Amino acid sequence: MTALTLPSVPHYNAPPPTKADLDYADLSIIDLSKTDSPEGRAALACQVRDALLAHGFFYVINHGYPGSRDRMFDIADVPFEGVSDEEKQLYSAIDQETGWYHAYKLRESWRIAAGVRDQFEFINIDRDPSKQGHPEALQSFLPEIKEFASFNHYDVLFPILKLIALSLELPEDAFVNIHQSNGLGEAFVRFSKYHPHSMEDGEKSQNLWLQGHTDSGSITILWSQPVAGLQILGTDSKWRWVKYVEDALVVNAGDVMDFLTGGYYKATIHRVIRPPLDQQQLTRLCVFYFVMADGDVKLVPFRDSPVLQRVGIHPRCDDTVAPTMLEWRRARANGYAQMEFKRVDEEIVNGVVVKHYR
Numbered sequence: 001m002t003a004l005t006l007p008s009v010p011h012y013n014a015p016p017p018t019k020a021d022l023d024y025a026d027l028s029i030i031d032l033s034k035t036d037s038p039e040g041r042a043a044l045a046c047q048v049r050d051a052l053l054a055h056g057f058f059y060v061i062n063h064g065y066p067g068s069r070d071r072m073f074d075i076a077d078v079p080f081e082g083v084s085d086e087e088k089q090l091y092s093a094i095d096q097e098t099g100w101y102h103a104y105k106l107r108e109s110w111r112i113a114a115g116v117r118d119q120f121e122f123i124n125i126d127r128d129p130s131k132q133g134h135p136e137a138l139q140s141f142l143p144e145i146k147e148f149a150s151f152n153h154y155d156v157l158f159p160i161l162k163l164i165a166l167s168l169e170l171p172e173d174a175f176v177n178i179h180q181s182n183g184l185g186e187a188f189v190r191f192s193k194y195h196p197h198s199m200e201d202g203e204k205s206q207n208l209w210l211q212g213h214t215d216s217g218s219i220t221i222l223w224s225q226p227v228a229g230l231q232i233l234g235t236d237s238k239w240r241w242v243k244y245v246e247d248a249l250v251v252n253a254g255d256v257m258d259f260l261t262g263g264y265y266k267a268t269i270h271r272v273i274r275p276p277l278d279q280q281q282l283t284r285l286c287v288f289y290f291v292m293a294d295g296d297v298k299l300v301p302f303r304d305s306p307v308l309q310r311v312g313i314h315p316r317c318d319d320t321v322a323p324t325m326l327e328w329r330r331a332r333a334n335g336y337a338q339m340e341f342k343r344v345d346e347e348i349v350n351g352v353v354v355k356h357y358r
């Protein structure tokens with residue numbers, strides 16, 4: 001796409017990174033430019049394994065995105081600042097069958113703590129944007145969003161899935177084969193915007209902006225941005241911040257990795273809290289690519305992995321009752337949507353316990 005043909009968009013001014021001295025998680029950096037040689041891939045596969053075992057999160061650098069990251073953040077702000085509340089409402093229903101937001105999650109639709117509702121909104125855009133309706137202001141940007149999704153899918157996700165397969169001594173395409181992502185909501189771009197909470201809400205919720213959770217899919221790719229807030233729960237039960245690394249991607253494993261590896265690669269619990277003092281009044285704009293396995297994939301461990309055989313397979317549930325991807329994401333999405341009614345912090349989905357941490 002040449003610069004000449006790009007529609008104009010208001011510029012989103014990203015703030016400077018925080019100067020606060022925070023307790024950051026020590027995450028590995030995966031240099032994706034090293035995947036060109038077999039030796040490079042073998043070394044990266046070990047690094048990915050260690051990163052997934054230690055934190056379930058890692059950075060990716062040298063991903064080679066040919067577009068402008070800044071422009072994607074400009075576009076990401078459009079569905080929030082360029083669309084009226086009435087129009088957002090029109091695209092905010094949740095599909096009970098697929099657990100899919102069409103396409104907004106509106107502000108204040110989730111419960112964060114007693115008497116406190118969330119202050120963030122997001123929009124999900126399928127990697128094939130023609131599968132859903134879109135607000136008017138977003139229409140002219142859909143070709144760019146589609147290209148961006150393709151880049152995330154083929155140039156970031158697939159190389160990572162191949163490294164994960166390698167780390168388990170499985171055929172290189174073992175995970176790629178079950179991530180063709182042609183169904184609605186199987187892989188999608190998400191733009192999220194967080195707005196500061198009132199002092200009163202902050203006190204009631206201990207400044208929690210998004211409850212601790214695991215992602216329900218296999219891999220999440222977060223385009224690193226400068227407003228702090230994301231924290232991950234360590235094996236020592238301590239929350240640590242995820243540092244902004246310019247032009248890096250923050251990648252994490254979700255529930256599906258846990259299912260497919262029989263608990264070897266766990267889904268890491270993470271949450272969002274109020275940014276540190278020098279960023280406290282800022283909004284927080286995020287760009288993600290979320291990925292599920294294909295809807296009909298039964299979430300059972302790769303039992304033929306020699307690595308898993310050696311370390312031991314600890315499935316979350318018996319193979320006979322294991323959910324398919326579609327069943328799992330439907331149950332998780334509906335669980336979130338209904339949490340305020342149930343007022344629970346723990347729910348059972350297909351016999352598997354899902355906890356929501358504060």
Ligand SMILES: O=C(O)CCC(=O)C(=O)O
Nearest residue numbers: 192210215230270272286
């Ligand atoms: O906002 C963030 O940095 C993380 C959000 C998140 O965990 C999610 O949307 O699943």
Ligand SMILES: [Fe+2]
Nearest residue numbers: 213214215270
């Ligand atoms: Fe998440």
